[in-house]
Amino acid sequence: MQLSDLPQFSVDATKLVGGAWVLEGVFNHLRSVAENRSWLYAPRAALIGDLEALDRQTRRARFNTMDPNPPRIPTMGQTFPWLSGYWQAFHIDIILDPNHLWKPLVFRAEDALERPIPEWRVQRRAIGAIPRPDETVVPGAWDHEHCMICNSHIDPDDLGYLDDDEHWLCTKCHDSYAVPHDLGFLAP
Ligand SMILES: [Zn+2]
Structure with missing residues (x-):
């Protein structure tokens, strides 16, 4: 299983809502996708937030970063692998790192x-x-x-x-x- 096998969230709008940056977008599929704490994965720069307002018909959702500061990586128009908050983003960083020493x-x-x-x-x-x-x-x-x-x-x-x-x-x-x-x- 590779990153491309994870649900992919494509961001098509970003806005400040109630003092926090919210990324709106659409999933390519919803297998394993659920609301609440989760990650939008980027190598060593993943964003953590809450997935909200998930619409299973349109596959649209909002990703609330709960952060008053804008994301430190470009998000508008970008597509991110989505990861349940059960995991930590560093699990992916470490497992994919070809130079990680065990x-x-x-x-x-x-x-x-x-x-x-x-x-x-x-x-x-x-x-x-x-x-x-x-x-x-x-x-x-x-x-x-x-x-x-x-x-x-x-x-x-x-x-x-x-x-x-x-x-x-x-x-x-x-x-x-x-x-x-x-x-x-x-x-x-
Ligand atoms: Zn084990």
């Missing part, structure tokens, strides 16, 4: 810093962090990571793939999406 790594449990908040276990990685006065070190408590795409656990002794920004991929998502630069994880 290092194979066997996950090992690490120490965690824990804060005493009732009913909650609030932890962060201890390595490289400066403990706050209310934090205690819990040895080995940082015991899994989550795959950036499918959210599955990467547990101690599991092989995963790590990038320089601390994103993890499980082996399945690495092989299925990162290696071929395929956006199949976005399929409904």
Whole structure:
């Protein structure tokens, strides 16, 4: 699956509405399209907003940037791949980047810093962090990571793939999406 397989939103009007910039336009199809939080994708410059007033007959909608400043990229007359707000635009940036480096790594449990908040276990990685006065070190408590795409656990002794920004991929998502630069994880 490539960017062109996502629903495409073509902007044909831009205006300030109630103090926020709104992009009006039309979709080429509505498969997986729903109102509310979503993205108009542009490489490393995606716009976030709320999709509103979606008309399933005409395929027209408004994309409300909720921003009083005009979009920082040209929008009028442009066509953007549309992405559900379930995802982050950087997921696409990273998976499509031919130079993105994923290092194979066997996950090992690490120490965690824990804060005493009732009913909650609030932890962060201890390595490289400066403990706050209310934090205690819990040895080995940082015991899994989550795959950036499918959210599955990467547990101690599991092989995963790590990038320089601390994103993890499980082996399945690495092989299925990162290696071929395929956006199949976005399929409904
Ligand atoms: Zn995964």
